[in-house]
Amino acid sequence: MAFLGKLFGRKNDEQPAEEPVVQETETVEPTAAVAPDPEDLPRSEEEQKQEKKSFWGRVRAGLAKTKNALFGQIHDLLKNFVRVDEDFLEELEELLIMADVGVTASEQIIEELRDRVKDGRLKEKEQISGALQEILEGMIGEGEPLRLETKPSVILVIGVNGVGKTTAIGKISNQLRKEGKKVVVAAADTFRAAAIDQLAVWCERAKVPLIRQNEGSDPAAVVFDACHAAKNQKADVLMIDTAGRLHNKANLMNELAKINRVIDRELPGASRENLLVLDATTGQNAILQAKEFRNAAALTGLILNKMDGTAKGGIIISIRQELNIPVKFIGVGEKIDDMQEFDQKEFVRALFED
Numbered sequence: 001m002a003f004l005g006k007l008f009g010r011k012n013d014e015q016p017a018e019e020p021v022v023q024e025t026e027t028v029e030p031t032a033a034v035a036p037d038p039e040d041l042p043r044s045e046e047e048q049k050q051e052k053k054s055f056w057g058r059v060r061a062g063l064a065k066t067k068n069a070l071f072g073q074i075h076d077l078l079k080n081f082v083r084v085d086e087d088f089l090e091e092l093e094e095l096l097i098m099a100d101v102g103v104t105a106s107e108q109i110i111e112e113l114r115d116r117v118k119d120g121r122l123k124e125k126e127q128i129s130g131a132l133q134e135i136l137e138g139m140i141g142e143g144e145p146l147r148l149e150t151k152p153s154v155i156l157v158i159g160v161n162g163v164g165k166t167t168a169i170g171k172i173s174n175q176l177r178k179e180g181k182k183v184v185v186a187a188a189d190t191f192r193a194a195a196i197d198q199l200a201v202w203c204e205r206a207k208v209p210l211i212r213q214n215e216g217s218d219p220a221a222v223v224f225d226a227c228h229a230a231k232n233q234k235a236d237v238l239m240i241d242t243a244g245r246l247h248n249k250a251n252l253m254n255e256l257a258k259i260n261r262v263i264d265r266e267l268p269g270a271s272r273e274n275l276l277v278l279d280a281t282t283g284q285n286a287i288l289q290a291k292e293f294r295n296a297a298a299l300t301g302l303i304l305n306k307m308d309g310t311a312k313g314g315i316i317i318s319i320r321q322e323l324n325i326p327v328k329f330i331g332v333g334e335k336i337d338d339m340q341e342f343d344q345k346e347f348v349r350a351l352f353e354d
Contacts, residue, residue, distance in 0.1 A: 082125075089117075147300070182234065184237070275329075304316060
């Protein structure tokens with residue numbers, strides 16, 4: 001706990017952070033349009049509802065493999081059994097585990113179904129789908145929106161390379177801008193020039209300014225300048241990209257500690273979100289990554305990427321049960337609007353409904 005306190009700068013007796021190395025910082029502004037772009041205007045409530053409806057339509061399509069792999073087999077299972085008995089429940093548990101729902105979560109689901117059979121709430125096999133939907137919604141729990149209570153608020157994004165961290169930042173920045181918020185992005189992954197350039201492309205698409213330095217610069221120096229830029233520009237949100245190196249490296253831990261000390265000093269009292277990006281296609285390996293990162297950082301939420309085209313969509317249930325960290329966003333494609341805040345009712349409905 002003492003380590004986490006130091007990491008996130010919450011101790012009163014902590015020593016001030018060392019001054020970041022001063023280097024020339026570039027603020028890359030998005031190209032200005034000659035005439036106002038309708039996309040730049042905040043969306044009405046009705047437009048936001050329509051966009052969300054369209055997104056969850058894509059989620060349904062993207063979860064087709066998960067649905068077919070799991071619920072197609074459950075449908076076949078129901079055809080082979082006359083009633084809901086112990087043999088049926090055992091086979092159902094195996095199907096849940098194979099769909100990456102996870103052993104612990106699958107056991108809890110089966111135990112709940114068993115209790116319903118015993119007390120008479122579940123009598124017919126036709127009731128299984130409705131009961132499963134109800135149980136899964138309860139296990140996943142309601143989504144938790146971003147906590148952006150101060151101006152600026154800070155969103156620190158972490159995760160290993162290749163999980164879609166940079167694209168997630170671009171997509172969320174775009175969504176926040178469409179909601180009428182002013183966003184500034186910091187390119188604090190300075191160990192790969194490609195990472196900075198890729199983030200610049202996404203910031204251009206999202207029409208938000210990027211604070212960057214050269215490859216090899218001190219990440220904390222970028223964050224230092226970004227904090228001042230966010231204050232000077234009266235930004236609502238500062239999003240920070242971080243290096244995607246392996247979680248067990250001491251230099252990454254030291255880097256995160258230094259970044260957090262700078263944030264706490266330059267933006268005292270700012271609302272904080274520490275979001276971990278995971279690749280849904282990796283299944284249970286995503287859980288292992290989340291556990292390791294949780295040991296090193298006070299995670300407030302998860303971004304689950306690449307939900308389209310994977311048969312491992314059940315990983316959301318396992319993540320929630322084993323880690324008790326809310327999934328705040330899910331991504332289902334490569335387009336800039338292919339990410340939305342997570343809605344457990346819509347997600348479960350996408351697994352059950354045609």
